[in-house]
Amino acid sequence: MNVQKPGIPKGTRDFGPEEMAKRNYIFDTIKKTFELFGYQQLETPAMENLATLTGKYGDEGDQLLFKVLNSGDFLKNIDQQDWIGGSGQVLPRISEKGLRYDLTVPFARYVVMHRNEITFPFKRFQMQPVWRADRPQKGRYREFYQCDADVVGTDSLVCEAEILMMIKKVFADFGLKDYTAKINNRKILTGISEVIGAQGKEGELCVAIDKLDKIGWEKVKEELASKGFSSGAISRLEPVVETQTADNAFLFDFFRSFLAGNDIGLQGLAELEEVFALFGQLGGEEENIQFDPVLARGLSYYTGAIFEVKVHGISIGSISGGGRYDNLTGVFGLPDVSGVGFSFGVDRIYDVLEALQLFPEQSRAQTKVMVAYFGEKEKLEGLRVLGALRKAGISSEIYPELTKIKKQFNYADKKNIPYVIVIGSEEMEKEVLTLKSMKEGKQETLGLEKAIALLQ
Amino acid sequence: MNVQKPGIPKGTRDFGPEEMAKRNYIFDTIKKTFELFGYQQLETPAMENLATLTGKYGDEGDQLLFKVLNSGDFLKNIDQQDWIGGSGQVLPRISEKGLRYDLTVPFARYVVMHRNEITFPFKRFQMQPVWRADRPQKGRYREFYQCDADVVGTDSLVCEAEILMMIKKVFADFGLKDYTAKINNRKILTGISEVIGAQGKEGELCVAIDKLDKIGWEKVKEELASKGFSSGAISRLEPVVETQTADNAFLFDFFRSFLAGNDIGLQGLAELEEVFALFGQLGGEEENIQFDPVLARGLSYYTGAIFEVKVHGISIGSISGGGRYDNLTGVFGLPDVSGVGFSFGVDRIYDVLEALQLFPEQSRAQTKVMVAYFGEKEKLEGLRVLGALRKAGISSEIYPELTKIKKQFNYADKKNIPYVIVIGSEEMEKEVLTLKSMKEGKQETLGLEKAIALLQ
Structure with a gap:
């Protein structure tokens, strides 16, 4: 060809x-x-x-x-x-x-x-x-x-x-x-x-x-x-x-x-x-x-x-x-x-x-939150979280392949996604999530329901 | 030509x-x-x-x-x-x-x-x-x-x-x-x-x-x-x-x-x-x-x-x-x-x-209310009402030319508009409106603010 x-x-x-x-x-x-x-x-x-x-x-x-x-x-x-x-x-x-x-x-x-x-x-x-x-x-x-x-x-x-x-x-x-x-x-x-x-x-x-x-x-x-x-x-x-x-x-x-x-x-x-x-x-x-x-x-x-x-x-x-x-x-x-x-x-x-820079910020990104994860086990937990987020009507995605966390964050950054939920082994053990605001850089640890309420 | x-x-x-x-x-x-x-x-x-x-x-x-x-x-x-x-x-x-x-x-x-x-x-x-x-x-x-x-x-x-x-x-x-x-x-x-x-x-x-x-x-x-x-x-x-x-x-x-x-x-x-x-x-x-x-x-x-x-x-x-x-x-x-x-x-x-008749009713008509009127004076009042409806975000219209009330209703009917506000001399005198539901046929007399609240 x-x-x-x-x-x-x-x-x-x-x-x-x-x-x-x-x-x-x-x-x-x-x-x-x-x-x-x-x-x-x-x-x-x-x-x-x-x-x-x-x-x-x-x-x-x-x-x-x-x-x-x-x-x-x-x-x-x-x-x-x-x-x-x-x-x-x-x-x-x-x-x-x-x-x-x-x-x-x-x-x-x-x-x-x-x-x-x-x-x-x-x-x-x-x-x-x-x-x-x-x-x-x-x-x-x-x-x-x-x-x-x-x-x-x-x-x-x-x-x-x-x-x-x-x-x-x-x-x-x-x-x-x-x-x-x-x-x-x-x-x-x-x-x-x-x-x-x-x-x-x-x-x-x-x-x-x-x-x-x-x-x-x-x-x-x-x-x-x-x-x-x-x-x-x-x-x-x-x-x-x-x-x-x-x-x-x-x-x-x-x-x-x-x-x-x-x-x-x-x-x-x-x-x-x-x-x-x-x-x-x-x-x-x-x-x-x-x-x-x-x-x-x-x-x-x-x-x-x-x-x-x-x-x-x-x-x-x-x-x-x-x-x-x-x-x-x-x-x-x-x-x-x-x-x-x-x-x-x-x-x-x-x-x-x-x-005149009049486009509103929200017209630039439609995905509100990306789920990032550290390993295969965390990925499965991430999918569960993702399902719950979408069920609550929150536009969200996950990096589909296990890769370095930096690459996952880079993806969120390039797509202007304002929030990232991080799932590591510690979070899984304690049944919590880390929710990070990409713009302000600050993060907090909280339960899934609370994270959903916050993102809504 | x-x-x-x-x-x-x-x-x-x-x-x-x-x-x-x-x-x-x-x-x-x-x-x-x-x-x-x-x-x-x-x-x-x-x-x-x-x-x-x-x-x-x-x-x-x-x-x-x-x-x-x-x-x-x-x-x-x-x-x-x-x-x-x-x-x-x-x-x-x-x-x-x-x-x-x-x-x-x-x-x-x-x-x-x-x-x-x-x-x-x-x-x-x-x-x-x-x-x-x-x-x-x-x-x-x-x-x-x-x-x-x-x-x-x-x-x-x-x-x-x-x-x-x-x-x-x-x-x-x-x-x-x-x-x-x-x-x-x-x-x-x-x-x-x-x-x-x-x-x-x-x-x-x-x-x-x-x-x-x-x-x-x-x-x-x-x-x-x-x-x-x-x-x-x-x-x-x-x-x-x-x-x-x-x-x-x-x-x-x-x-x-x-x-x-x-x-x-x-x-x-x-x-x-x-x-x-x-x-x-x-x-x-x-x-x-x-x-x-x-x-x-x-x-x-x-x-x-x-x-x-x-x-x-x-x-x-x-x-x-x-x-x-x-x-x-x-x-x-x-x-x-x-x-x-x-x-x-x-x-x-x-x-x-x-x-399968699965299209929802609201996908059929977008105008929520039409303003109907009996005379030139009522038309002016109708325009004022119309301005207030739109300011409240209610999709609305008026029949642009003075014509028989029946023709105005016919227009609302053909466009599937669910509500009509009627303005006559009596309404103007009492500073009220008649709000008619086209589907159920019932109507009530009320003030503009109340009508807006109801339509919202």
């Missing part, structure tokens, strides 16, 4: 025990909040029909889909003519399936397929990997998890208020304090662009303003001018730019007058005020929540609220985002399904919690 | 909220036991290099691997000559990656890649989907989860005893009583075939005996004869067949004399007796555990213990299995890594728990 030097595809990762424990802490924390708010879990297959995926993510997205080769003799439907036509012509004949690119399109597909069984409004969450044939780089992978919650089948703004509540709960559970959850409304952006006389240009407008901190207002003005904004539009925009550090109450006042007479802008503002009111009614506190009138993302599909969360003091971009859409399922034949969704970026949250 | 009728690839499944709740109950139950025994979780990428996967599962397995098309212009390395050579010649030039076919090969690949960081003995569990281009049929899918636990880097029989303990714990947690966990040892099979004079034919021998219940001893003898077993071998085998319903103690006695003089067979028997002794020392009780001297599976890789679990009273085949292997990682350049592993069949366990 040839010996192979093993590797994994670029842009993919193995998650070993310590990373898994931390990742599970993140997933469990988010899931607990989703469930507290009545969201139900959905899982869809890794492979979707290419017909479901293609055309949903733009031309670039189509390129980045991983395609799965048809089984069997995949060339059987190809003739020389196809082959001369190149990859584009051959592809549809040799591949019918692709790997999930995000969780939104499979969700839309699911909603349409199951519309007659689903109880609307449908609150679903989904935590599954997605695959993109992107060029791998630091922080960008070809396989990564998404963690989405969406409510569809209602346009009630209660849902937006609940999303703000969920963000606050998740970040509080993580012990993350220095963050801003920004909220805006697509209609306000439309209103601003109409009021300054640059209708339909809200995208370019926001891209330019986003650079304000880095390059200053003079350079932003230059960029806007180069994008075809008139000098009148730019000067009419100036008061908006000056609100950048204002608080929510000021901003609502400001935009009531700035958008006066612009129906769509005022509607967006009213929706946003309603979201804040409902959020307050749910017991939400505005700390960390910021109305950002130039927050823009997903302008091609979001039609109402837009969300984004940034953590301060760490350079990592946004770690969560979402918004309201009007037409999730139209492409699959079910028009007018409105919904609002939100996604937590698991990989970035991982990096943030790691950088 | 064209409207598409959506579907999913054949052999794949969506898991909606109710199925997910039940599946999570299965995963959580198994995971809890794995962790209680000190196993740590591992996750590997869905895609592996084809070089890692190919040649590991036999020719049929190679055919059943899902291959992923290279990104970009996948035909660029193909010339006419390749194309004429057919699929076999084209494949390696257009595809370098495949989907995971099982969890064992990726685990072996992981162990070799990370051998310098891993603390041996390495106890890992893994719960991830695998993909096989099998012809889909009832109970056989192209995407399904495996749920594996393995210990590698030790040949201590403590590991086998722990696997028996884990099986008993998991099945007890599921409330499954009528099952048999069978255990055998590969070396006993070798010994039997040597003793009867049919060396190397243990596979055919076991396949034939496996049909004993269905076709009777006469027909089994015919099959054995047709497979080239001599009449002497068959008659020497007869006493083994007659032990089929014997208990463990009898079997150990019987095989001590049957295998007398056969070193390998006696070694297997001694190992098995040791496993039972260690199992007893761990507090294990032999009920449901059966030494089955003709249990055979994985004969091409198992070298010691062989496990299999069958549930009685339901026609579903084995729902779990495993065994000890000597050479997990040799193909990746790391020889002599012994280990023992065990796999729970999630889909079959699901079917069994469903058929």
Whole structure:
């Protein structure tokens, strides 16, 4: 047999025990909040029909889909003519399936397929990997998890208020304090662009303003001018730019007058005020929540609220985002399904919690106690102790082969096991155990029942 | 935009909220036991290099691997000559990656890649989907989860005893009583075939005996004869067949004399007796555990213990299995890594728990209470109540839009939500709530704090 030097595809990762424990802490924390708010879990297959995926993510997205080769003799439907036509012509004949690119399109597909069984409004969450044939780089992978919650089948703004509540709960559970959850409304952006006389240009407008901190207002003005904004539009925009550090109450006042007479802008503002009111009614506190009138993302599909969360003091971009859409399922034949969704970026949250040392100690080791022993007779006694520990629900293990006590302790140490029970001939004679705390180094001699009570 | 009728690839499944709740109950139950025994979780990428996967599962397995098309212009390395050579010649030039076919090969690949960081003995569990281009049929899918636990880097029989303990714990947690966990040892099979004079034919021998219940001893003898077993071998085998319903103690006695003089067979028997002794020392009780001297599976890789679990009273085949292997990682350049592993069949366990109605009620609904209301004013009060419920950790929701109370109740009913809090004008005036139990139909009027205490 040839010996192979093993590797994994670029842009993919193995998650070993310590990373898994931390990742599970993140997933469990988010899931607990989703469930507290009545969201139900959905899982869809890794492979979707290419017909479901293609055309949903733009031309670039189509390129980045991983395609799965048809089984069997995949060339059987190809003739020389196809082959001369190149990859584009051959592809549809040799591949019918692709790997999930995000969780939104499979969700839309699911909603349409199951519309007659689903109880609307449908609150679903989904935590599954997605695959993109992107060029791998630091922080960008070809396989990564998404963690989405969406409510569809209602346009009630209660849902937006609940999303703000969920963000606050998740970040509080993580012990993350220095963050801003920004909220805006697509209609306000439309209103601003109409009021300054640059209708339909809200995208370019926001891209330019986003650079304000880095390059200053003079350079932003230059960029806007180069994008075809008139000098009148730019000067009419100036008061908006000056609100950048204002608080929510000021901003609502400001935009009531700035958008006066612009129906769509005022509607967006009213929706946003309603979201804040409902959020307050749910017991939400505005700390960390910021109305950002130039927050823009997903302008091609979001039609109402837009969300984004940034953590301060760490350079990592946004770690969560979402918004309201009007037409999730139209492409699959079910028009007018409105919904609002939100996604937590698991990989970035991982990096943030790691950088800020916010992973709790107990997320690192799951075995609470290891049983160590000096000889074969002590090993048998150790197994008896082990059986009792597990019966009491205490996660525990034993080094399976008789070996030097130092090697056994080394094993416990490397696995971050906080306690070791030592069984020697003296302990057996006296029918006691030695329980050692690996962290503090101190040990005590006691009976099995007492040890179990202590470890529980 | 064209409207598409959506579907999913054949052999794949969506898991909606109710199925997910039940599946999570299965995963959580198994995971809890794995962790209680000190196993740590591992996750590997869905895609592996084809070089890692190919040649590991036999020719049929190679055919059943899902291959992923290279990104970009996948035909660029193909010339006419390749194309004429057919699929076999084209494949390696257009595809370098495949989907995971099982969890064992990726685990072996992981162990070799990370051998310098891993603390041996390495106890890992893994719960991830695998993909096989099998012809889909009832109970056989192209995407399904495996749920594996393995210990590698030790040949201590403590590991086998722990696997028996884990099986008993998991099945007890599921409330499954009528099952048999069978255990055998590969070396006993070798010994039997040597003793009867049919060396190397243990596979055919076991396949034939496996049909004993269905076709009777006469027909089994015919099959054995047709497979080239001599009449002497068959008659020497007869006493083994007659032990089929014997208990463990009898079997150990019987095989001590049957295998007398056969070193390998006696070694297997001694190992098995040791496993039972260690199992007893761990507090294990032999009920449901059966030494089955003709249990055979994985004969091409198992070298010691062989496990299999069958549930009685339901026609579903084995729902779990495993065994000890000597050479997990040799193909990746790391020889002599012994280990023992065990796999729970999630889909079959699901079917069994469903058929026997063993899913606990609470695995079906996660929202504990819904807040219903009669008008806009009551909705605001409802949001306040909802905020308080969630703050107290009670999973709860509100129908987001004002609608008929009947529709709100219908929503709670369909989602299996066990309690509804009703807020009407009378309740608001008296500062109370009506708490209704959906199951028993009875309701009471009480204050918010008392309702929270009751729901907790």
